[in-house]
Amino acid sequence: MAGLNPTSYVVLGMLRLGLRSGYDIKQLVDKSTRFFWAASYGQIYPELKRLEEAGLIRGEADPQGGRQRRAYELTKEGEAALDDWLADADIPLTEMRDLGLLKLFFADGLAAADAAALARAAGERHAGVAAALEQLDPPEGMTRTVRNFGLDFHRWCAERFAQMEHDLLEDK
Amino acid sequence: MAGLNPTSYVVLGMLRLGLRSGYDIKQLVDKSTRFFWAASYGQIYPELKRLEEAGLIRGEADPQGGRQRRAYELTKEGEAALDDWLADADIPLTEMRDLGLLKLFFADGLAAADAAALARAAGERHAGVAAALEQLDPPEGMTRTVRNFGLDFHRWCAERFAQMEHDLLEDK
């Protein structure tokens, strides 16, 4: 099997958290890891197939009434692969893709008010994410720890962009 | 021409900042926008070709001695395309891909010391980026404003991960 990629571990990790189907995994991803690692159905379903072929997970039909459904669980090999990956603290550099910062970087040609609008929009988006994270109430443990980090993070960004907006408006 | 993507605007924006060749653009990208928008040679050179075909930039041979080189500049259409894009403050959500947070999210199975090591590694990487940004000294203007944001950002992250590491070690 070609090597595992981060998406493989998202699937493995979610199964260990007790999730069962591709659909379930996608639901949790969308309100948790997507803030730092997104995954689409177009990745999840093929990945489940790959992981099952590789023997890292085991799946069985689990229809709900006449509604099809396939439930998975980790195999011993899958547990081990996940643990090995988690134990390795040598992680590549975080990647950000932020169009707001990119526009601001090139905003010297813009009127101060337009540059400030960019900073404002960026700040509002972070505030929106913070508000979404506030609604979540994960159980004690690392999922909660990471959510708290995300909350602080997006609040900090919202505030810092607000400050940038303010500076941009007064400087000129 | 198929629509412009963010990488197109990186090229356009860099040309307006006075950069001339694909090589030059890559050098500046690597010490500026890469912290929030990376671009490789494999994107930049084909993109220059596309943009020239679309009439947004104009290139001419500009050899340095016997060393080949092609220098570009924005056309009026290119300037306009860049300005239109900058003026639009409706920006998609920031995307982060952070393997450190992903591992921490799944770290409940780990010993507290191992989870702490993950937080420590993440914090150190942010501290490293902050140190790199400190070495930079961009001119007054938005490139400097964005660099200052990056500096505060990575310092904040470094500190917050250090705090997480500390909490992880004492809680258990």
Place this chain on the structure above:
DNA sequence: GCCCTCATGTAATAAGTTACATGATTGA
């Protein structure tokens, strides 16, 4: 002579998004 930097480009691959296609169940 050798290594580093300047300089441009392509090919193969990997990763990820979006749109599409299908169909059952639940609740208003």
Place this chain on the structure above:
DNA sequence: TCAATCATGTAACTTATTACATGAGGGC
């Protein structure tokens, strides 16, 4: 009955990385 949700999957496309290939100039 109608919309939302549950549920799975594929195909086409876009995006981005990596490795490769090539070659000149400058400094030691």
